[in-house]
Amino acid sequence: MTTIIDVAKQANVSKSTVSRVISGNGYVSQESRKKVLEAMEALSYSPNLIARNLQSGETKTIGFLAQGFFDPLGIFLQSFISIAKKYNYYVTLYFTDGDKKKEIDALNQMKYKQIDGVFILTRANKWDLIEPYSIYGPISTWHRIDSERIYSSYIDHYSGYYRSLDYLYQRGYRSIGHVLGNFENLNTKARLKAIDDFHRAKQIPINDEWIFQDKSRINNGRTIAQLWHKMTSKTDAMAFYTDSVAAEFISELQLLGYSVPEDVAVIGFDNSEISRLMHITTVDYSIKRQAENSFIYLHNQLNKATIPEQEISVQLIERQTVPLRKQEKEH
Known part of the structure; x- marks a missing residue:
């Protein structure tokens, strides 16, 4: 088996020079590098990366x-x-x-x-x-x-989510639905606390029918849109824990004949590419x-x-899915 020593002898350079060429670390002149590469090709030498990783202790x-x-x-x-x-x-x-x-x-x-x-x-x-x-x-x-x-x-999802709810409130929305992730996650628990504190501070009753859990992120935005469609008392805004589910919700509502934000305002969370493409108001949390x-x-x-x-900072990104409500404009 060809070794690094054989390559060094063939190229007429030191073993350390061959090692630097193989690892890419350290200075090697262009002339010496060329000699080493030609020697490796002539001898059909292939570095034993596994052995080298074991020797150095890193990959x-x-x-x-x-x-x-x-x-x-x-x-x-x-x-x-x-x-x-x-x-x-x-x-x-x-x-x-x-x-x-x-x-x-x-x-x-x-x-x-x-x-x-x-x-x-x-x-x-x-x-x-x-x-x-x-x-x-x-x-x-x-x-x-x-x-x-x-x-x-x-990051602290409590402050970010509370900020999004307060933004909806300042824009004139009072009946707000919440789409959350797995209730066992600490971030979801932080959001639930934000919901409770927000409703207490604004003295708005919490409707359990307006709190949805999304465990899989797969097509659940569409399912939630169907549930929203069947509600006798619909929310005038929906706050989502991630933009992708918010986008699915909007897409399904459009198929059902609704218009966003005319029929319901939507705010997401992530500031992902899909929120930019669909002009979704969202929270950027770095x-x-x-x-x-x-x-x-x-x-x-x-x-x-x-x-x-x-x-790391949290920033609210205003786009088109949370307009100022008409009754607020009149004041």
Whole structure:
């Protein structure tokens, strides 16, 4: 088997020069690089990356775990890959489809030194099963979790959601429906508290019929539109926990003969591409910077570095789906 020493002898350079050419780290003159590449081709030499990774203890690769595709994934993944590239890291995407075993298999890649760290966008297993894997490498997540072993890039969904409800109120809306995610998630619990506090502050009664739970994100916007259509007492505004479900809701209502925002106002959450395309008023909570901070944590842990995290802010983006109500205009 051809070795790095054979390549060095063939190119008439040192072993360290060959190593720098292969790794891409360190200075090598153009002349020496050319000699090494020609020697590698002549000897049909292929670097043993697995052996090199085991020797160095790193793969320069981060695992990115998600159950499947949903609208914010594109923004998050693009930002994560972009900053990883800046620091010379690769990103391997694992779609688990909600399969708990597949998720554990992906986490085990740290144990087997196939990846250096893991980011979890959407999880399948409980945190008490995931946390022990942090002994093999750093783990970060988009989920809201209070853990000493897993970094969370979450923002305060309470303040963001309360702000969206108050915006609807200031625009003249009083009967507001709420479309929330899984009630077990901490972000959903924060939104439920925001709903309760908002209604108490404005002295508006809460109608349980106007609170919807969306567990899957798949076609549920259309289902909620059908339920809204059948209501005897319809809301005049709907607040969604994510833009993609809000977009489905709007699309289905149009098929049913309604018009948004004339028949019902809509506000989303994410400021994703679909909200821009459909002109949906939404809340931007710095998905790109959450992605960057998630990677920065992993990088700092792996390299004993102190790169500062990006500041995260919440901003309401006004578009066309929450107009000022006519009765408010008359005052």
